Amino acid sequence: METVVSGIRPTGSLHLGNYFGALQNFVKMQNEHQCYFFIADYHSLTTHPTPHDLHGNVKQILVNYLAAGLDPEKCTLYLQSDVPEVVELYLFLNMNAYIGELERCTSFKDKIRAQPENINAGLLTYPTLMAADILLHRATKVPVGKDQEQHLEMTRTFGNRFNRLYNVDYFKEPQAFNFGENLTKIPGLNGSGKMGKSEGEGNAIFLADKPEDIRKKVMKAVTDGGPTVPNQEKPEAIQNLFQLMNVVSTPETVAFFNEKYNTCAIRYGDMKKQLAEDMINFTTPFREKIEDMLKNDEYLSKVVHQGKEKARESASKTIREVREIIGFKSF
Numbered sequence: 001m002e003t004v005v006s007g008i009r010p011t012g013s014l015h016l017g018n019y020f021g022a023l024q025n026f027v028k029m030q031n032e033h034q035c036y037f038f039i040a041d042y043h044s045l046t047t048h049p050t051p052h053d054l055h056g057n058v059k060q061i062l063v064n065y066l067a068a069g070l071d072p073e074k075c076t077l078y079l080q081s082d083v084p085e086v087v088e089l090y091l092f093l094n095m096n097a098y099i100g101e102l103e104r105c106t107s108f109k110d111k112i113r114a115q116p117e118n119i120n121a122g123l124l125t126y127p128t129l130m131a132a133d134i135l136l137h138r139a140t141k142v143p144v145g146k147d148q149e150q151h152l153e154m155t156r157t158f159g160n161r162f163n164r165l166y167n168v169d170y171f172k173e174p175q176a177f178n179f180g181e182n183l184t185k186i187p188g189l190n191g192s193g194k195m196g197k198s199e200g201e202g203n204a205i206f207l208a209d210k211p212e213d214i215r216k217k218v219m220k221a222v223t224d225g226g227p228t229v230p231n232q233e234k235p236e237a238i239q240n241l242f243q244l245m246n247v248v249s250t251p252e253t254v255a256f257f258n259e260k261y262n263t264c265a266i267r268y269g270d271m272k273k274q275l276a277e278d279m280i281n282f283t284t285p286f287r288e289k290i291e292d293m294l295k296n297d298e299y300l301s302k303v304v305h306q307g308k309e310k311a312r313e314s315a316s317k318t319i320r321e322v323r324e325i326i327g328f329k330s331f
């Protein structure tokens with residue numbers, strides 16, 4: 001059994017792309033491994049130092065992940081800011097993190113280009129905080145995408161350096177958990193290859209979307225003039241529409257519209273109407289759970305407290321040991 005850690009950005013709600021990506025992996029992993037999933041609310045301050053509604057954002061993410069299948073009885077689901085031990089480990093790791101390596105980090109370079117008016121030390125040390133998140137539970141596996149590989153590499157560097165400096169074999173090397181091959185690809189609605197929040201308005205269908213919003217978005221999906229010869233190859237935007245249908249509709253429905261396409265009899269308006277209804281059917285149970293939980297502060301509070309307890313148990317053990325290794329001793 002592996003110890004798994006992953007941080008969740010507290011921005012935006014889950015869309016179908018996330019659901020068939022990270023979420024399904026998290027749900028699978030929580031059955032097989034010791035998993036720590038947390039909402040990275042400290043990290044969010046590196047780009048949004050004065051959040052408009054931090055608590056509201058965190059709550060939104062929490063209910064989305066719970067509705068999508070994270071089970072607080074199976075995994076440890078917590079808020080980063082509920083486990084202050086991570087800040088102490090962050091401090092220790094920062095003492096041995098060098099300015100040069102932090103400045104060379106690609107995400108730092110990208111972020112200072114994106115926010116030249118706020119090049120803060122938190123941005124520079126984002127990788128040390130992330131390393132602290134992971135090493136805090138002495139994790140061996142981290143389910144992250146390609147964009148986080150460098151951070152994970154830095155985590156290994158910091159952990160190994162700690163071991164070397166203090167002459168111990170304490171932190172293990174965390175490895176990426178890669179699911180690449182068997183992920184369901186979810187395209188966006190505006191012809192873009194990938195469903196994503198930042199890919200433009202109306203591109204993504206969120207689990208919490210209301211039926212009328214789903215209808216609007218789907219009806220606006222990019223199509224073309226339709227095929228002119230039988231069995232014509234589908235252009236990308238049309239392939240995308242079919243791929244979305246594959247995910248939420250019955251095989252019969254997909255076959256029906258394929259047949260229409262191949263005989264040049266397809267009417268995209270009809271196809272989109274059907275797709276919208278099937279999307280609504282698919283997302284409705286999630287939306288209902290999300291709406292119920294948003295009203296149930298008592299339940300959410302229980303979940304968060306339970307997560308905090310479990311996370312602090314593991315975190316405080318690590319901090320105790322790290323303090324001892326460095327040489328802190330109480331009088």
Ligand code: TRP
Pocket residue numbers: 005006007008009040043129130133134142143144148151
């Ligand atoms: N940096 C990650 C992201 O942007 C979020 C994150 C923070 C994280 N701490 C982590 C991921 C620890 C894995 C492990 O997606």
